[in-house]
Amino acid sequence: MSDELVCHAYRARAAEYTNLLGSIEDMHEMDRQRIAQWAASVPGAVLDAGCGPGHWTHFLHQQGIDVSGIDLIPEFINTARSRFPEVPFWVGSLRSLDIAHGSLGGVLAWYSLIHLDPAELPEVMAELHRVLAPGGHLLIGFFEGESGLPFDHAVIRAYFWSIEQVSQLLQDAGFAVLEVETRHDPPNRPHAAIVAIAGTR
Helix, strand or coil: HHHHHHHHHHCCCCCCHHHHHCCHHHCCCCHHHHHHHHHHHHCCCEEEEECCCCCCHHHHHHCCCCEEEEECCHHHHHHHHHHHHCCCEEECCCCCCCCCCCCEEEEECCCCCCCCCCCHHHHHHHHHHEEEEEEEEEEEEECCCCCCCCEECCCCCCEEEEEHHHHHHHHHHEEEEEEEEEEECCCCCEEEEEEEEECCC
8 A cells, every 4th residue: 555545544543543542551561561572682773663653662762772763644753753852753654764774773563564565565574674784673563364354444454464474574575583472352453473583684
């Protein structure tokens, strides 16, 4: 799905989204534990890729992590800058990051790839690999299910992905999968997270 379509949909509902899901207290306790544990092992600066209104970025900053956030939606970035002025945020696309090759120790992509069409995932995963130093860590969160199956997300169409498919795409992009986590707690959609490490180029 094009950045323009996703941006248009989220801009129309940015304030609503922030009110409902823009606080770390609104996040699942197990997600907070997972992300904090992951961040503690990251060897360098971290990018919160698709940071939304900045709550996870600020959470990482509070853990003492050198972190910045990027998002496609200007309203999210304006809100994040206002709420967390001590953290750097900027508007940009995950398809083409204005970040030097191999300059990051970690990338958090927490539910920020869910609107990508199946054919678009390899391009974005390759870009995330490009900005990570060898040995850098990636943490992805997504909806687990039949790979590439679309569903009506509250904002705009999103996709389920299987552990097997995401793991293969990560390997194809130069990552090695380290950890896999799943959680099924109805009525929420099934959750999955994968930790991967960037290989040498």
